[in-house]
Amino acid sequence: MTMSPTYTLTLGPLTRQLPIMPISPKLAIASFVLLGDTELTDYAASALAQKMPADFDYLITMESKGIPLAQELSRLTNRAQFVVLRKSQKDYMRDPLSVPVNAITTSAPQRLFLDGLDAQSLAHKRVVIVDDVISSGGSLNAARVLVQQAGATVVGQVAILAEGAAAQRTDIQFLAELPLFPL
Numbered sequence: 001m002t003m004s005p006t007y008t009l010t011l012g013p014l015t016r017q018l019p020i021m022p023i024s025p026k027l028a029i030a031s032f033v034l035l036g037d038t039e040l041t042d043y044a045a046s047a048l049a050q051k052m053p054a055d056f057d058y059l060i061t062m063e064s065k066g067i068p069l070a071q072e073l074s075r076l077t078n079r080a081q082f083v084v085l086r087k088s089q090k091d092y093m094r095d096p097l098s099v100p101v102n103a104i105t106t107s108a109p110q111r112l113f114l115d116g117l118d119a120q121s122l123a124h125k126r127v128v129i130v131d132d133v134i135s136s137g138g139s140l141n142a143a144r145v146l147v148q149q150a151g152a153t154v155v156g157q158v159a160i161l162a163e164g165a166a167a168q169r170t171d172i173q174f175l176a177e178l179p180l181f182p183l
């Protein structure tokens, strides 16, 4: 296997070599895969716990790479439950809400689904959206729409990394920037 070039990510005391992978003829990304990295997940959750709004009811995240982060953040902030927006409709969902989403790493159009039971729990609640990387903001926007459709209010948006132009956003809290790599 030929080795791809890497980008060195530094997060507090931790460093990771992220492989730089083309995702289109014109663009490569430094691939940040949180799944399986317990050490990084735990560090990022404790750092993000310091950046959370004081008053919120629920964390909400998007399948799949945000899930371990949201779980640890939920534990650290003493929230007994968090909500996962899914990328497919499951047979066990009741009256799911769904919206289209465009993500930088997935070429095919996708949808994001909120189980109707979760939607009921969220009604009139204060919600923080958490994700591993915010890039184009496509999945964040889709999550916001679902949260609003459920009758909840978004009181915070947090991520480990802000990629490309997202690093200039003032409406998100994040720990580090991640560059994009034009080809």
Ligand SMILES: Nc1ncnc2[nH]cnc12
Binding pocket: 029, 030, 031, 032, 033, 104, 105, 133, 134, 135, 163, 178
């Ligand atoms: N750099 C990246 N690595 C992994 N997933 C991503 N989603 C958006 N940007 C990403």
